[in-house]
Amino acid sequence: xxxxxxxxxxRVPVERQITARTxxxxxxxxxxDIHKPRGNILLDELELLLATRYPKxxxxxxxxxxxxxxxxxxxxxxxxxxxxxxxxxLAD
Amino acid sequence: xxxxxxxFSLTDQNGQTRAFPTGRPSLIAFLKEDCNTCxxxxxxxxxxxxxxxxxxxxxxxxxxxxxxxxxxxxxxxTLPVLDDSALKTSFAWGFEIVPAVYWLDAEGQGGPCVxxxxxxxxxxxxxxxxxxxxxxxxxxxxADLPDWRPGCGSKHLDPEIHDxxxxxxxxxxxxxxxxxxxxxxxxxxxxFDQGFSxxxxxxxxxxxxxxRMLSGTQRGSQExxxxxxxxxxxxxxxxxxxxxxxxxxxxxxxxxxxxxxxAVCTDEFNMHGxxxxxxxxxxxxxxxxxxxxxxxxNMKLGALGPDNRANATIGRALRLIxxxxxxxxxxxxxxxxxxxxxxxxxxxxxxxxxxxxxxxxVERGFAASDSVVTAFAMTSGPVQIVDQESRQPDQIAGTLGxxxxxMFLAKIHRMPVDALLVVCPEHVKTLLSDxxxxxxxxxxxxxxxxxxxLRDMVANEISGAGIPLASAAKMTEAQLDMLVPKFSSDQHxxxxxxxxxxxxxxxxxxxxVTGPAGSVSVSRKIEC
Numbered sequence: 001x002x003x004x005x006x007x008x009x010x011r012v013p014v015e016r017q018i019t020a021r022t023x024x025x026x027x028x029x030x031x032x033d034i035h036k037p038r039g040n041i042l043l044d045e046l047e048l049l050l051a052t053r054y055p056k057x058x059x060x061x062x063x064x065x066x067x068x069x070x071x072x073x074x075x076x077x078x079x080x081x082x083x084x085x086x087x088x089x090l091a092d
Numbered sequence: 093x094x095x096x097x098x099x100f101s102l103t104d105q106n107g108q109t110r111a112f113p114t115g116r117p118s119l120i121a122f123l124k125e126d127c128n129t130c131x132x133x134x135x136x137x138x139x140x141x142x143x144x145x146x147x148x149x150x151x152x153x154x155x156x157x158x159x160x161x162x163x164x165x166x167x168x169x170t171l172p173v174l175d176d177s178a179l180k181t182s183f184a185w186g187f188e189i190v191p192a193v194y195w196l197d198a199e200g201q202g203g204p205c206v207x208x209x210x211x212x213x214x215x216x217x218x219x220x221x222x223x224x225x226x227x228x229x230x231x232x233x234x235a236d237l238p239d240w241r242p243g244c245g246s247k248h249l250d251p252e253i254h255d256x257x258x259x260x261x262x263x264x265x266x267x268x269x270x271x272x273x274x275x276x277x278x279x280x281x282x283x284f285d286q287g288f289s290x291x292x293x294x295x296x297x298x299x300x301x302x303x304r305m306l307s308g309t310q311r312g313s314q315e316x317x318x319x320x321x322x323x324x325x326x327x328x329x330x331x332x333x334x335x336x337x338x339x340x341x342x343x344x345x346x347x348x349x350x351x352x353x354x355a356v357c358t359d360e361f362n363m364h365g366x367x368x369x370x371x372x373x374x375x376x377x378x379x380x381x382x383x384x385x386x387x388x389x390n391m392k393l394g395a396l397g398p399d400n401r402a403n404a405t406i407g408r409a410l411r412l413i414x415x416x417x418x419x420x421x422x423x424x425x426x427x428x429x430x431x432x433x434x435x436x437x438x439x440x441x442x443x444x445x446x447x448x449x450x451x452x453x454v455e456r457g458f459a460a461s462d463s464v465v466t467a468f469a470m471t472s473g474p475v476q477i478v479d480q481e482s483r484q485p486d487q488i489a490g491t492l493g494x495x496x497x498x499m500f501l502a503k504i505h506r507m508p509v510d511a512l513l514v515v516c517p518e519h520v521k522t523l524l525s526d527x528x529x530x531x532x533x534x535x536x537x538x539x540x541x542x543x544x545x546l547r548d549m550v551a552n553e554i555s556g557a558g559i560p561l562a563s564a565a566k567m568t569e570a571q572l573d574m575l576v577p578k579f580s581s582d583q584h585x586x587x588x589x590x591x592x593x594x595x596x597x598x599x600x601x602x603x604x605v606t607g608p609a610g611s612v613s614v615s616r617k618i619e620c
Contacts, residue, residue, distance in 0.1 A: 002279055005297045006269035007288050007334045007416040009325035066609035068365035070321075 025050075027084035028058045034067040039091035046087065097200055100181040102153065102174040105164060110151065110174060113200030117224060118149040122182055122192040125159025127244035129209050133191045134167040136214065136232055141171035143230035144221060153181060155190070155247040179248040183257040189243035195221060208243035252300060259299030265306055265313035266299050268330055283338075288416060290408070290436055294338040305333040308343030309350060310619075317350050318357035320418035321364035322425040327353060327417045332409075335416055339409035339437075344387060345402055348465055349409045351616040352377050352439075355467040356410065360612040366469045366604065367420040372428030373604040373611070376470045376512060377407055377439035378588055380453035381463030383618055384441035391443035393592035396474045396514065396599065407437030434470065440590060446517050447589035448524055449531050456615050463618040468512050468586065469611035472499075473601030479519070480596045485529050486537060488522045492598060493538035496585070497578050499602040501557055505544055506576040510584045510603035510613060516591040519598050535582035542578035546571065586613070 031047060033039040047059050062079055064071050079086055097120070101111040112118065121137050123130040134152070141150040152169070153176040154160035160173050176182055185192070189207035195217060196202035203220075206213050215234050222229055248257060259266050273282050283294050295301065306313055306329065313330040320327045329350065336349050356363045356375050366373045384391060390400035398404060414420045422431065444451040453464035477495030482488045496511055515523075523529040546567070549558040564572065579585060584606060591597070604611055 001275050002273045002296065003270050003299060004273065004279075004283070005266065005299060005302055005330075005334045006271055007297060007331065007338055007412065009320075009323060009327075009331070009417050009419070010269050011323070011325065066365075068369065068605055068610050069359075069362055070364055 025054050025057055025085065028060060028082060030060050030062055030079050030083035030086040032071075032079065032086055032088045033061065033063040034088060034090065035064050036067045036091045039067075039089045042089045042091050043087075046089070096185075097194055097196060097202070098184050099200065100184070102176060102181065104151075104172040104174050105160065108172075110149075110172060112151075113196070113198065114149045115198050116149055117147070117198060117221075118151065118196050118200075119144075119221065120151055120153060120194045120196065122153045122155065122176070122185070122187065122190050122246065123163060124155045124190045124244060124247055125163050127190055129241040129243045130191045131163070131166070132237070132241055133193075133209055133214070134163055134169065136237075137193075138167060138169050138171055139230045139232045140218070140221065144225055144227055145171065147225045147227060148221070155179060155182060179253060179257060180260075182246055182248040183254070183261070188246060188249060190246050191243055192246065193217065195224075209238070209241040211237050211239050255300035255303050259303050264299075264303075266302060266330065267314060267328075268302075268334060270299070287421075288338065288412075290411060290415060292436065295340050297334040297337040301337045302330065302333050305337050305341065305343050305346055306330065308333075308346035311350070318353050320353070320357055320414060321420070322367055323417075323419035325417050325419065327357075327413055331417050332413060335412040336405075336409040339412050340401065340405040341409050342387075342401070342405075345406050345409070347618050347620050348379065348383065348387070348402075348406050348463075349413075351465045351618040352406065352410045352467060353413055355465060355614040355616040356414070358614050360608075361467055361469065361614045362611045363414060363418070363420075364425070366611055367414065367418075367426050369471075369604060370427050370429045371471050371604060372431045372435075373469045373471045374432055374434040374438060375407075375410060375467045376434060376473070376601050377410065378452055378466045378468070378512070379406075379439065379441040379463070380444065380451050380458075380466070381618070382461065383463035383620060384444075386620075389441040391441040391590050392446075395440045395443070395590040403440055404437055407439030410439075411435060411437060432471065434473070438470075442588040443517070443590045446520070446593075448520060448528070449587070449589070452586070452588050453615060455531075458615065458617060463620060464615050465618055466613060466615040468510060468601065468613045469604045469606075470510075470512065470601040471604050473512070474514060474599035475602065477598045477600060478596070479598075483522060483525070485523045485526055488519050489529070489534050489537035490541040492519070492534070493541040493578070495598070496538060496600055497542045499578065499600070501555070503544075503549055503555060503558055505542065505546075505549060505578050506580045507578060508580040508584065508606055510586060510606045511579070512586045512588070512601040512603075514588055514590050514599045514601075516595060516598045517589065517593045518596045520589055522596075531587050532582075534587060535585045538585055539577035539579060539582055543575040545573050545575055547573065549576075 031043045103109050150171050152173045154173050157177045187205050193206045279296050311329045315329050316326045318327050387402040389402045420426050454460050458464050479491035550564040551558050
């Protein structure tokens with residue numbers, strides 16, 4: 001028998017569950033532009049579609065300072081406290 | 093040197109478990125069968141047992157199972173011979189030489205350890221025992237024994253055994269999860285299957301090897317070196333050491349790996365983005381200062397290639413930590429389209445002694461006597477820049493500029509992106525042929541020879557990259573004729589010297605997104 005030491009961070013992976021789908025959208029929907037080129041164009045179109053289909057839903061726009069870094073925690077907390085849903089747009 | 097005697101429970105030759113302390117005075121003697129002096133004292137210990145065995149426990153602790161049997165048979169021992177073949181009690185008691193003998197009271201406390209054989213010491217010990225027990229003398233003819241015989245090194249101090257015992261001890265610096273692999277399993281295949289590897293074989297990180305690796309630093313094994321992206325997992329010195337073992341590092345490389353990890357796990361370096369980009373970026377480590385010589389790093393012939401252990405394994409250790417602790421794996425957060433062999437390893441020292449300029453670390457504010465690692469996020473390289481014909485300094489400098497012009501795409505200029513230029517010694521020689529040639533002049537020359545009109549950057553039928561046609565249509569002729577160099581600032585051109593003294597081949601590494609939105613090169617002092 002040989003013993004070796006675990007080279008990883010030893011985290012036990014947690015299986016994440018998808019939030020239950022309600023079949024409807026209400027409240028505040030955040031639209032997050034990660035700052036990739038043309039992300040704003042994608043979100044403009046999506047905002048238009050959502051506003052037409054769900055006129056009672058409030059839409060709010062957010063932008064990450066750079067797509068190359070994780071979302072700053074302040075912005076993450078702001079979105080979490082302000083929104084019921086979030087759409088994050090990749091682009092190029 | 094000996095540590096205090098501590099409790100134990102071992103079995104004797106009859107399978108009986110014997111626990112210490114015994115509640116009676118006791119003589120505990122550690123012997124090794126293949127030690128001549130141990131064989132000299134074994135009959136004396138048997139005589140002690142015959143004389144005082146009713147009042148005290150006279151025990152031998154033997155250091156191998158087979159050896160214990162031989163000792164018993166050879167000397168007709170009737171005293172208990174306990175099995176310490178695991179050597180844990182020998183290790184815990186901490187003596188260095190066998191025979192090692194302790195005379196202890198009922199609570200297990202007592203005088204100093206007697207190591208080896210000095211007749212007067214053993215006689216004094218016998219007198220002490222008979223006095224303490226208020227018993228008669230033992231039946232030993234001291235005059236027939238030699239004055240002095242040296243003992244042997246205790247078996248628990250064999251380097252391999254000692255490291256294992258240290259790793260298993262209660263106060264061991266090892267805290268990582270232990271993975272036991274059955275002897276019927278192939279260890280190397282097991283590590284591949286567990287996903288620990290970058291695709292190349294690994295050195296198994298046994299506790300003994302990790303302990304030896306930890307001896308390379310003064311830092312505590314559980315100190316956090318950095319929080320490693322992308323999983324933002326804390327990397328202890330121990331985790332760094334485990335991955336350094338797997339990469340093939342020697343213990344003296346560990347401080348460099350630690351400093352490199354600190355450098356890349358900063359917000360400025362942005363290891364998360366460097367990992368995630370589809371462009372495929374990786375740290376390139378440049379080592380400066382006295383540690384280059386101490387570790388025998390290769391800064392000359394083949395400096396950017398294989399064969400030197402320190403060059404190869406320091407970079408690999410960093411990559412394995414990012415991968416195994418940080419969780420950066422291709423297909424996961426690592427989204428590189430093609431990736432780069434630099435993700436296996438890329439580390440080299442600057443040949444400061446072959447350079448006419450201040451070394452990189454001095455340029456960046458460190459003392460020449462400091463040892464420093466500098467990490468650059470690079471996407472390509474080393475890309476060769478070949479010029480065997482130029483004989484004028486400005487010609488060579490011009491060639492280096494034209495060589496850098498291909499970075500990303502030759503038509504794109506005014507780039508806010510770093511490049512790391514590695515100038516070979518023969519090109520340095522030509523640069524200096526008419527006198528001093530400063531780094532500043534070299535940077536200026538690179539910018540000068542790469543100036544092109546903006547109209548060359550406009551999208552066209554050959555390449556749609558560059559200035560969009562719609563934007564170009566809004567520009568005046570004068571604007572389109574404006575000359576712009578390859579780099580938006582000469583500060584993006586980093587210069588070091590390395591390589592063989594034969595050959596007119598310099599090289600360049602091309603950067604990633606440079607700046608606060610991407611990555612900024614970071615230097616860290618190596619604490620040796």
